Amino acid sequence: MTASLLHPGLVLVLGGLLLPFIGVTWRHLWVLVLPIVTLVFTWIVPEGLLATYTFLGYELQAFRVDSLSRLFVTVFGIMTLAGMVFCYRQAKRAELAAAMVYAGSAISVTLAGDLLTLFVFWEAMAISSTFLIWSAGTEKSRQAGMRYIMIHLLGGVVLMTGITAYVLQTGSTEFSAMTPDRSSTWLILAGFLLNVGAPPLSAWLPDAYPEASFSGMVFLSAFTTKTAVYVLLRGYPGTELLIYIGLFMIFYGIIYALLENDMRRILAYSIVNQVGFMVCGIGIGTELALNGAAAHAFTHIIYKALLLMSAGSVLFMTGKRKCTELGGLFQSMPVTAACGVIGALAISSFPLTSGFISKSMMTQAAADNHLLMVWLLLQAASAGVFLHAGIKFPWFVFFQKDSGLRPSDPPMNMRVAMIVFAALCILIGVVPGILYNILPYPVEYVPYTADHVVVQLQLLLFSGLAFFIMLPWMQRTMTISLDFDWFYRRLLPQLATVSIRSWNMIKGQLLSLAGSVSWRARMHLHTLYGPRGLLSRSMQTDVVALWVILFLAAYLVFYLFES
Amino acid sequence: MNEMEKRHWLYRGENLKKIWIGGSVILLLTVIAELLVKLHPYFKIAEVFAFHAIYGLLSCVAMILFAKLLGFFIKRRDDYYDR
Helix, strand or coil, rough: CCHHHHHHHHHHHHHHHHHHHHHHHHHHHHHHHHHHHHHHHHHCCCEEEEEEEEECCCEEEEEEEHHHHHHHHHHHHHHHHHHHHHHCCCHHHHHHHHHHHHHHHHHHHCCEEEEEHHHHHHHHHHHHHHHHHHCCCCCCHHHHHHHHHHHHHHHHHHHHHHHHHHHHHCCCCCCCCCCCCHHHHHHHHHHHHHHHHHCCCHHHHHHHHHHHHCCCCHHHHHHHHHEEEEHHHHHHCCCHHHHHHHHHHHHHHHHHHCCCCCHHHHHHHHHHHHHHHHHHHHCCCCHHHHHHHHHHHHHHHHHHHHHHHHHHHHHHHHHHCCCHCCCCCCCCCCHHHHHHHHHHHHHHHCCCHHHHHHHHHHHHHHHCCEEEEEEHHHHHHHHHHHHHHHHHHHHHHHHHHHCCCCCCCCCHHHHHHHHHHHHHHHHHHCCCHHHHHHHHHHCCCCCCHHHHHHHHHHHHHHHHHHHHHHHHCCCCCCCCECCCHHHHHHHHHHHHHHHHHHHHHHHHHHHHHHHHHHHHHHHHHHHHHCCHHHHHHHCCHHHHHHHHHHHHHHHHHHHHHCC | CCCHCCCHHHHHHHHHHHHHHHHHHHHHHHHHHHHHHCCCCCCCCHHHHCCCHHHHHHHHHHHHHHHHHHHHHEEEEEECCCC
C-alpha cells in the first residue's frame, strides 16, 4: 500500500535526524520544505488504518487517520512550518534538528492507533523536547532540562506500567476510548495528565519552557500539552473528573500568571490555563464540548505561538525577559507589538478572533448541560484570561512606563512568521467555517449572534477596567512564586544534604566504635595466641605424655565408679 | 523639537484623561447595547441587567485580591533557587 509510505510524522523525524549532516544552504531549504511535505501528506492520505505490523505477537496499528487525528496533525504541521520560518536563520542547527524530531514525534503519537506505538513516540517526544531545551546552551537551561526529563521519564514509567497492565487485562493494544475504572486505565490517565500540565505536577511547564531559547519555547508551547489533549480527547471523553482538573488548571494558570514578572513565564502559566479549558471541555464530553476542545487546541496553538514569537522577538532584540525591565517597546517595534496584541486579543476570545469561535463552544456546552457552577467558573476564567494574558502581557512589555529601550523589529523571516499567524488568528475568527468544517463532529453552533457578542464584550472590557483600576496592585516585583517544584528543587535536596551529613556523623561514630572494639579483640587474641600467648606456647613431648597418662587414669577411675 | 513633543502621544499627561473618557464611553456603550439586543440567558442569574459586565469586573477584582493574598505566602526573590 503506497499510502503507508506517506507518514507525515516520520518525514519530520527522519528529516530532523539527518539535518545535522546537511550544509547550511540546503539546510534552510530542508527545514522549510519538509513541514510542507508533511502537510501535503496529511491531506492526501485517506482515512482509515494505513499501516500495521506485528511486534512480540501483537498486531500494532502504526498509522491510523481519522478526522480527529487529521485535525491535530494539520495544526502541528502548520505550527512546524511557521516555527521554522520564524527561526531558521537565527536558531542553532541542534535546535532546528531537535524541533523537527519533536514535531515529528508529536505527529506520530497523533497517528498511532495502538498504545505501544503511541508510547514509543511519546518518549521520543520527551527526549527530543529535552534536547530542544538544552540547545539554548545556558547553565539554567541545562538544569531546567534535567528536571524536565526527570518528570517526563517518571510520567513515561507510569504510562508504560498502565499500558502493560491494560494489554494483559484486555489482550488488546488498540488505543480507543477507555473509562478509568481499574488500575491500568487509571495509570494511563495519570501518564496522559502529567503531559497536559495537570496538578500537582504542573510546575514542570513554567519551570522548563522559559529556559529554552527565544525560538525554542515557540515549538515547546505547541506539542507536548496538545498531544496530551489529543490522547485525552480520544481516550477519556466525558470523564467527569477532567472537568474539575481542568477548572483547577484554569485558575492555577491565572493566579500564578498574575504574580509573575518574567514575560515568558506569564505565557507559560497561560498555557496551563488554556489547556485547562480543553481538559474541562473533554470532561463535559458532549459533541459540542469535544468539538470545542479540539477547536480550541487548534486555535490555541496558533495564537500562543504568535504570543511567544512576539515575546521571543523582544527577547532576541533586547536580551531581556522581565516586565520590570521592559515597557514602551511599541514605539520602536510596531510589527512585534501589533502581532503581540492580536495574539492577546485572540487568547482573550475577542469577537473576530480565533479564540472567540473556539472557547465559546465549551462554555455553551456547559450551559446546555445546565452545569451552572462550571459555567460561572468558565465565565470568570474567560475574564481572567484577558486579565493575565490579554492585557498584562502586552501592557507590561509594549506599553506601561517607557523603559527607554529602542530595539527595532526583528529580522524579516521572524516578522513574516508573526504576520502570517496574526492573519490566521483573524481569518479563523472572521470565517469560522474553515475550522468548523474539519472538526470531528458536525457543527451546528453559531458563534456570531448579537447577544453573544454583546455579553462577551461586556465581560472582557469590564475585566479590562478591573485591570486598570487595580493597576497599582498589578505592578510587578522582582519575585518568583513557589510551586510544587519547590519539593524537588528545595526540600528534597535539603533533606538529602541533611541526611548525608547525619549519616557521615553516625558513620564516624560507628567507625571509631568499631575501631576500639576490634583493637580490644585483637589484643585479647594476642594475649591468648600471640608469640608468648597462653595457647600458643610449645610444650615438650614428656609433659604431653604425662598429661595423656593422667587423663586416661582419670577416665579409668570414672569408668570403674560408673559400672 | 522640545522634550514634550518627542514623547509619544500615549505618554503625554494631557492625553491620559482623554483615554479614560474614551474607554468609559466604550464600556457604557456595551452596557447600553444590552437594551437593544434580545439576550437568551441560560441561567436565572444571567437575567440580571448587565450581568456579564458586573460579573467580569467583580471576578477579576476577586482574582487579583486572591493572587495578592497568596503572594504573601509563596513569593520569593527571583534568585531564590540560585542561592
